[in-house]
Amino acid sequence: MGTAMTNPAVAALIARSHRLGADPRTTNYAGGNTSAKGAGTDPVTGEPVELLWVKGSGGDLGTLTENGLAVLRLDRLRALPGVYPGVEREDEMVAAFDYCLHGRGGAAPSIDTAMHGLVDVPHVDHLHPDAGIAIATAADGPALTEEIFGDRVLWVDWRRPGFQLGLDIAAVQRANPQAIGVILGGHGITAWGATSDECEANSQEIIGIAARYIADKGKEAPFGPRIIKNLDKTVRRTKAADLFPIIRGLASTDRPQVGHFTDDDVVLDFVGSERLKELAALGTSCPDHFLRTKVKPLVLDTAPDAPLDEVTTRLKELHEAYRADYRAYYDRHATPDSPAIRGADPAIVLVPGIGMFSFGANKQTARVAGEFYVNAINVMRGAEAISRYAPIDEAEKFRIEYWSLEEAKLQRMPKPKPLSTRVAFVTGGGSGIGRAIALRLAAEGACVVVADRDAATAETVAREIGGTDAAISVTADVTDAAAVEAAVNEAVLAFGGVDLIVNNAGLSISKPLLETTEQDWDLQHDVMAKGSFLVAKAAARILIAQGMGGDIVYISSKNSLFAGPDNVAYGAAKADQAHQVRLLAAELGAFGVRVNGINPDGVVRGSGIFAGGWGAQRAAVYGVPEERLGEFYAQRTLLKREVLPEHVANAVFVLTAGDLSHTTGLHIPVDAGVAAAFLR
Structure with missing residues (x-):
């Protein structure tokens, strides 16, 4: 594409796309496409050539770049x-x-x-605005289009996106030079203009x-x-947190899913x-929606206030009925x-009084x-306000x-990362x-909930990972049961549940037995045990x-096995954690939950514990300068x-990424080989 961005037509197209894509009333995420026609140069002959720049497959108008354009x-x-x-x-077209592409x-x-x-107009927009689709899905859409727009905007009957639809729209435009665009039955709108600004204005006018x-x-x-x-909002979100794991588990019957909760006014x-x-039974109409x-x-x-066990029973009944109905839909039209059926679980679950999952x-x-x-x-709402909502029929939806x-588009998607669909709570x-x-x-695909009593550091790490689709931070003092429950509920409301829990929070105070106070003992046991x-x-x-299995990983210590000096409270707390691994592995195995532990040696560089004074204390015990403790x-x-x-993070990944699917109750040493801490 070379220096395409120096072309004014391309620069205007990118700017127009960003403005259109930034407004949810105009189009939705990854929905619609825009284009511009202009002059370029044939790199072989050096002669002028007319080009089309158009948003390519899978892109988003709001974040469109030059690389997202097909030329x-x-x-x-x-x-x-x-x-x-x-x-x-027409699919052959x-x-x-590919034989029309210009350059690489x-x-x-x-x-x-x-x-x-x-x-045959220099600039074209195809968009999916709610108001436009409301007209497009109204039972008397053609008559409404004429009443609302006269001959300035024309009606095009429903046709599946493709080459023939392009021919249909082109024919309408040629026959109606006064027109600025069309309403596409069941689908959306297309507008055009002689300049980029005129095209955008015509889209916004429609x-x-x-x-x-x-x-x-x-x-x-x-x-x-x-x-x-x-x-009430507080009660509503508590109910949502109770329901979400149950619904997520059902929605993951065919394959694991991540969830999102919405209780906006429009949904309620x-x-x-x-x-x-x-x-709801009529379903959606625009292809971008129902796909x-x-x-x-x-x-x-x-x-909304029914007991959880009653709701759970009913959800399971409705889920089975939904799956049977979807399989029947597939069988009617396949x-x-x-292609083989892709899964019969719902993507949207509506709960009166609470919201949408x-x-x-x-x-x-x-x-x-x-x-x-x-x-x-x-x-x-729009279609029913002015007419009757009449989406395209299910046979067309199936097609x-x-x-x-x-x-083919689905097959081209990159292979999922090992921890994709998993929600980690650290x-x-x-x-x-x-x-x-x-x-x-996070790098391996998990959604991550960064939990820490220090809200600022947790937020910093979450931002380092990425936006809220990748990670969130929660503030939690792990010694406070209510705070822990609240933090876990935040994780559930953010992603639908939790799958991979890492018990890592810890601290240490290094003192001889006779100097170790009750407070020292209680603090370390409160935080870790x-x-x-x-x-x-x-x-x-x-x-x-959820009923989806899962992993709990304890970051214990080689000190759970190795009896070092001046370390009674810390070592005993770590031994408690180590035995929790065995106890919970035995209890939770029936639910497919694996519980394992990791026993690191002292991690000096980058360690919060050592930076908090533990390093100086341990260095004094061993008679070495603190800066030489790691060595x-x-x-x-x-x-x-x-x-x-x-190195500890590597062990967590190995334990949870799938290759050790039959391993539970294990402690993995990450200590470079401390013979006294060998597992016996």
Whole structure:
């Protein structure tokens, strides 16, 4: 693509895309596409050539870069209708786009490329605004379009995205030079303009007029009266935290999922309405919506304040019915050439009085699924306000959901990382060993909850990992049962549950027996022995509710085995942790939960404990300068190597990444070989 960004058409396209993509009323995440036509140079002949720059497959308008554009020669694109084999074979045209590419690099052309290339106007926008889709899914959409827009915006009947749709839109544009765009039945809008600014203005005009019409002409309560009262916010979120692991476990029947919870007003208004079941059963219409949300959600029908055991029983019944219904949908429409069923679990679960739970292969996917269903709610509200919501029929939905081109896109996705879909909860994660563990687990694909009593350090580590789709921080004193429960509930509300718990929080005070006070003893046992117990207990409740198995890892110490001097309180607390590993491995194995421990030698560099004074105390015990303590520890090992935080993190990864799936109750030494701490 070379110096494409010096081309004014491309610069304007990128800027326009960012503005359109930043406004959720205009389009949704990764939805829609934009394009610009302009002059370039053929690198072989040096002659001028007309080019099309268009957002490529899988990109997002709000974050579009030059590399996210596909660049094609217009002369070759415009010649494609001459070899078009007809609508029954239109999928073959996607491969033909590759023969129209200009240069190397850039994104793969999307299915909508024909729409942009064949419409003979320099700039084109294809968007999925809620107000536009409301018109597009209204039962009398064609008549409404004429009433609202006159001949300035035309109606195009539903057609699956592809080459024929591009031809249809191009034909409308040629026959109606006064028009600025079209409403695509069941789908969205397309607008165009002679300049980038004109195209953007035309897109905004269509969206704005549609939204104003719905606001001015629409009835006030299109979902009917509210029949379910929302729970108080605090109670609501407590209930959500109780329900989420149960729902996540059910939604992970076919494959593990990460979750997202939403209790925004727009969701609560819909799930509490009289017409919830009726409208939810109709499913979504826009392909961008149902590809992420499935064709329809699971709707819970128990009272918001019903007992948890009653709700759990009903959820399991509804889930089984949902799976049977989805399998029947697949069987009704599958052909011998259809891809295999991809899974029958819901992506969206609606709970009156509480909110919406959405699921996906990672947090971003789960969050975006929820955002798309909010779009669908807005579409239903708009369509019902002015007409009757009439989405495309399920046969068309199936054709897109199990489209060979969609399957090919899924197959091109990168292989998941070893810990993808897993939610890790790391105590003492704000520094030292905990920080190293949090960073390593995140790098391997886990969503990470960084728990620490120091809110600032926990937040720093979470930000180091990335945004809230990758990590969050929680403040927790592990000696406080209520604080631990609250922190675990925060993890549940953020990601749907927990799968991998690391009991790492610790401290140490090095004193001879006669100088060790009760306070010294109690503090170390409260943080490590009691703290690990409280975290394991709170996490086990979630792990059992999910029914997905899981891992609990204790960062113990070689001191749980090795009797060193001036170390009675610390060593005894670590021995307590070590035996908790064995006890919990025996108890939780029935639930598929593995419990293992790691016994590091003294970690000096990067350790929060050593920086807090333990290093100076231990150096004094051994009669070495504090700055030489790490070297001293290394020289007493068999391998003569110093143990660092990342070495402990490596062991956590090995224990939890899957290759040791049949290992529980184990302690792994990470001590470079301390013979006195050998497991016997």
